Amino acid sequence: MGSFWGSKAVLRGVRAAGVLFLVFAAGCILGADVPDRASPLSVTLTVANPSDQDQVACPVTVGVPIPKGATDGLARVTSTSQLVLVDANNRPVPAQFRVLSRWGGDRQDPGLSIKWVLVDFQANVRARGTARYRLVAHRGADRPSGALSLSEDESGVTVSTGRLSFRISKKSFNLFDWVRYGEDDLVDSSPGNGVNYKSFDGKEYPSATSSPEGSIYQVAVEESGPMKAVIRVSGAYKLTRKEFSRRAYLGYCARFYAYSGKEWVRVVYTLENNGRGVQNQAGDEYDVAYIRSLIAKLTLRLGPVKWVTFDGFSERFSTGRYKLEQVHVVRNPSSEDENFEYTLWRESGGGYQPVGFKGKRYSGWMDLSDESRGVTLAVRWFWQNSPKALYVDGSSVGVGIFPEGLGDVSGVDGQGAKPKAGSMYRFRGGYYKTTEMLFWFHGPDVSMRSAVVAAFQRPLVAKADPDWYTVCEAFGWPIAGKGKWVPQNTGMDERLKTALSRYESWMRARWDPSAASQSKPEELGSLYGVRESRQQGNLDLYGWEHFGCVGWQFGHSAQHYDWTWGLVLQFLRTGDAEFWDLVQETALHSVDIDLIHLRGPDHQPMFFFGGNYFFWINRYERDAHDVDYQGDLVPRRSHSWVRGKVAYYLLTGDERFFEDAWAMAEATRLAVSQDPGQFDRQETRFIGWSVEALVSVYGVTYERPMLDAALELFRILLRYESRVNDVPQGYTNVRGYYGLKYDELITNESYYAEPLLLLFRYTGDPEVKAYLLREAYWVKDRYILGGTFDKRGWYHPLSGVVDNWSETDPAGGNRYTQNLWLLVDLIAFAWEQTRLPQFRDLARRMFADSIIHWMYWRQPGNLAPVPPDSVDPVYMGEWYQVSKEQGKVQRSFQLYLWLEANPPPTDGKEPGIEISADTLELDAGGSVTLFGKSDSGARVVWYFGDGTPPVEGKGELTVAHSYAEPGTYVATFEAVGEGGALARRSVKLVVGALPELVLSVKALPEAVKPGEDVVVDVHVRNSGGGTARDVVITVPLPDGTEFAAGSAEINGKTQEAEAAGGLVKIAVGDIPPGASASIRFRVFVR
Structure with a gap:
């Protein structure tokens, strides 16, 4: 049907042209059953409500890709003014549009076609239900507007959503400078309001008055329209270091989200430690901060008699204080159900006393009101990020982001020694931590509170059909929709159906334990089971430092193989909103704790190379954020992930994620020239994941230096390609690296296969394609073992070699089916390019075996087969391998599965070859005439095996070659067909040798x-x-x-x-x- 790499991707129902929409006076746009298509643009968006509350006029934010050739029926879609959103009755609804990316250049260039657009609107969706809308391009259609307005002057930014209005000060960060609800002043300007920090020595740093030397307080409007406004505020508490050309601070960045007609504001606050984040030994300087407390505070103008309400408790009072503290104490190392506890305390003159309201996991909201008005304050992922607290002090409310007295360590700022037990929080250099808060300012009617809090905790989420992302080339990679392919006439239908069914169950089991095999313990059946069992008693996956992480061995990981990207794929291909829950949790953790940040006083990223300074790179494997480790393992670009952050930005418009993704890619780009030793090594997975980072960002910004750096890394990789008799083999040679006596460390090829596929997608570079196909032939002909039956009919599954691969003895290595996961798409690419059925068939067998027998691991002395009808259980794997195994498999197979649903032809054939030599022996310095011919007119090459450059031609090639030194040489003739199909034949030559x-x-x-x-x-x-x-x-x-x-x-x-x-x-x-x-x-x- 089509080729994904042929830029003519096929989408069922997508049309290149169509009837223009007609607009009636009533505003109804015809075309209820119009399929998704590029011209005139029409794409269906499905909005899901994952909560148990009906949502009415609830905000939705979604990034939508637009095909390069999309039009409004008359012209290319270059302006958001050409876009309209319609509901299920085809009536325009109020919407706001913002360009996230344009085809071929800067998103600010109005002449370029839009590639990604952010759509903000409000939807009505039943609890656990869905609703449909359509984004269309149409000139002159009605565009109803929202009620939001924004104004800005030298002293601040004022926003009105309708009944609610508020101001953000440009003079100081006091959270809300003022808030008005209707005609009532609900919050007055106060220097006591804000997010206030207390350091290890008890010194207080109120955000409204803290302004360390050289710091810059900034307020910027990131987005303003009729439906939504976003205001960003950044500043600093204290100076941490004076190096790196510019100063680094312990600071903050907060974003305020306001929506048309809504009386609530979402505040996303991030504490930022931009100090040195890597300590190689205990004596190294280290910009750690020990926090006594960090509390967000807001004082309201309320009457003398007030009501304080928590979820399950309400009390009238005039004076006094309340605090609800959520803690996590390990009482049972194998079950979190016994480890969480919250308690509500009251203070009315005689110290805090418990009021008898307590439980395990608190829902995260409270309310403070008088007779006519008040505020509901909610914190997202409240108990999951414990310890946390909610405070009431008279007419003030507060959030204990780091509640005083509830931490577990003590120490001194700047000292890297192992922390002692205490009640503070260790906030390492490079750490960020984000807290999401909701302020619902309301009148006497609070009947909508449950729906408001539910929508905050689990927002509505929207997406297009999986095929739409593919046809739009949205990520440079296909999205293989669930159920899009049913195996038919494959010659192995039942086996593929089994594999496909188990694959879908396996992916679903990440959030649904009922999808897992019942033969395995419940605590390993889903990610939630792994969390709740603390990885079977081995690791804490809750708390402010750990929530959103997955573990590897005995420690926290940097989310191997990019969990955010893998979960985004699963969400888009299935539409299950539960995947989106996991996406948000892992994505936020990845940009907070796992990433080592460095920003200057202007909040712009800084870059530094040399010594042991590492920034804009992930923490390494088990040392990601373990609190009992005295030093750090060196961060590595081989374990840093960018693609998921880019995808999250494109789907949400959250600038924070792209800022970090761009900084990581830019640091990589600069390192290629300023610190090339990071890449100029035989362990080429450093190159592979760095290529993916650069190309992922390039796909948004089209900054040519990013792509050039990725191509330079590819050229470095070519220097390490193994060559046998001068013939490139498609794998990298690591002989001698760290004392290895083997040809290949298997992790490299599987790790860089997909990044190079992405590089080829964006460049079309023939050298990249040729290398990928050489690698595919190596996998097919040399690397894969198994696929045979013994005399009893038992099966040796297809598997790859574990650890080290030897060219002379590939069967001598350990066998592991999991090594096939990241290579299936490479073989699918070879099928698509060469049209050879043997690659298609191999991809099918690799997919089936690596799913059905995913736990198969055999050593050379124990090559026991498996019963032919056996299947491995569906679960999250053993606790020590969750991060790597599950992170790898959930991002695999997309190209293969998409090609099965949209199969390319299989009419290819390998070039036929004839070769001859006029002599097989010659004297040293003598010459031999080599003749080679391909029957397909393909590109041909003679490799001489003596280190001299090869000679290329086309179709037929005769060369005379002299060998200067005595010895035995192998000359190889290679023919490469139009699609890349490869054929080789060799001749052995003896030079200058004497008989005896x-x-x-x-x-x-x-x-x-x-x-x-x-x-x-x-x-x-x-x-x-x-x-x-x-x-x-x-x-x-x-x-x-x-x-x-x-x-x-x-x-x-x-x-x-x-x-x-x-x-x-x-x-x-x-x-x-x-x-x-x-x-x-x-x-x-x-």
Whole structure:
């Protein structure tokens, strides 16, 4: 049907042209059943409500890709003014549009077609239900507007959503400078309001008054329209370091989200430690901050009699204080159900006392009101990020982001020694931590509180059909929708159906334990089970430092293989909103704790190279954020992930994620020239994941230097490509690296396959394609083991080699099916490009075996097969491997599955080859004429095997080549067909080598009488390196004997002989190296 790499991707129902929409006076746009199409643009968006509350006019934010050739029926879609959103009745609804990316250049360039657009609107969706809307391009359609307005002056930014209005100060960060609800002033300007920090020594740093030397307080409007406004505020509490050309601070960044007609504001606050984040040994300087407390506070103008309400508790009061503290204490190391506890305390003059309201996991909201107005304050992921607290102090409300007295360590800022037990929080250099808060300012009617809080905790989420992302080339990668392919006429339908069914169950089991196999413990059946069991008693996955992480071995990980990207894929292909829950949790953790940040006072990223300074790179594997480790393992670009952050930005418009993704890619780009030692190594996975980072960002910004850096990294990779007799093999040679005695460390090829596929997608570079196809042939012909049955009918699953791969003995390595996961798409790419059915069939077998037998691991001495009907259980794997195994498999197979649903032809064939040489042996310095011919007119190459450059041609190629040094050489003729199909044949040449003949003679019987015969056996062997040519064996005859005419044989065949003058001469001919000849004749004794 089509080729994904052919830029003509096929989407069922997508049309290149169509009837223009008509607009009636009532505003109804015709075309209820119009399929998704590029021109005129029409794409259906499905909005899901994951909460248990009906939502009415609830905000939705979604990024939508637009095909490059999309039009409004008359012209390319270059302006958001061409876009309209319509509901299920085809009536325009109020919407706001913002360009996230344009095709081929800067998103600010109005002449370029829109690639991604952010759509904000409000939807009505039943609890756990869905609703449909359509984004269309149409000139002149009604565009109803929202009620939001924004104004800005030198002192601040004022926003009105309708009944609610508020102001953000440009002078100081006091959270809300003022808030008005209708005609009532609900919040007055106060320097006591804000997010206030208390350091290890008890010194207080109120955000409204803290302004360390050199710091910059900034307020910027990131987005403003009729439906939504976003205001960003950034500043600093204290200076942490004066290096890196500019100063680094412990600071903050907060974003305020306001929506049309809504009386609530979402505040996303991030604490930022931009100090040095890597400590290689305990004595190194280290910009750690020990926090006593960090509390968001807001004072309201309320009457003397107030009501304080928590979820399950309400009380009237006039004076006094309340605090609800959520803690996490390990009482049962294998079950979190016993480890969470919250308690509500009241203070009214005699110290805090419990009020008898307590439980395990608190929902995260409270309310403070008088008779006519008030505020509901909610915190997202409240208990999950414990310890947390909610406060009421008279007419003030607060959030204990880091509640005082509830931490678990103590220490001194700047000292990297192992922390002691205490009640503070260790906030390492490079750490960020985000807290999302909701402020619902309301009147006396609070009947909508449950729906408001539910929508905040689990927002509405929207997406398009999976095929739409593919046809739009939205991520440079296909999205294989669930249920889009049913195996038919494959020759292995039932096995593929089994594999596909188990794959879908396996992915679903991430959030749905019922999808897992019941033969495995419940605590390993889903990610939630893994969290709740603390990885079977081995690791804490809750708390402010750990929530959103997955573990590897005995520690927290940097989310191997990009969990955010893998979960985004699963969300888009299935539409299950539960995947989106996990996306948000892992994505936020990845940009908070896992990433080592460095920003200057202007909040712009800073870059530094040299020594042990590492920034804009992930923390490494088990040292991601373990609190009991005294130092750090060195961060590595081989374990840093960018693609998921880019995808999250494109789907949400959250600038924070793209800021971090761009900084990571830019640091990588700069490192290519300023610190190339990070990449110029045989462990080429450093190159692979860095290429993915650069290309992922390039796909949004189209900054050519990003792409150039990715191509430069590819050229570095080529320097390490293994060559056998000068012929490139498609894998990297690590012999000698860290003392390895093998040809290949298997992780490299599987890790960089997909990044290079993405690089080819954006460049079309023929060298990249050629390398990928060489790698595919290597996988097919050399790397994969198994696929056979024993005499009993038991099966050896297809598997790849574990750890080290030896070119001379591939079967000598451990076998592991999981090593196939990241290579299936490579083989699918080879199928698509070459059209060879053997690649299609191999991709099918690799997919099936690596899912059905995903736990298969065998050592060379134990190659036991499995029963033919056996299947491995569906679960999250053993606790020590969750991060790597599950992170790898959930991002795999998308190209393969998409090609199965949209199959390319399989009419390809490998080029036919003829070769010859005018001699197989020559003197040193001599010349040989090599002839090669391909029957397909393909590109052809002669490799000479002596280190000299190859010679290229097309179709037929004759070359004369001289070999300067003696030795044995292998010359190889290669033909590459139009689609990349590859064929090779070789000829062995011996240069400057001499023959060495070894002769033995034996006569039997040893004693004879006259008249009897003697049998003479002569054996000659060439033990030299050159061919002995025109060999003649001469044997002298004793006196009294004569040769028996006609008795001579060579290797059992009669041979003429010359007997004269007492000598027998027998012509043997040529004897190649290692060959021998046996000569026999009879002598008569007179």
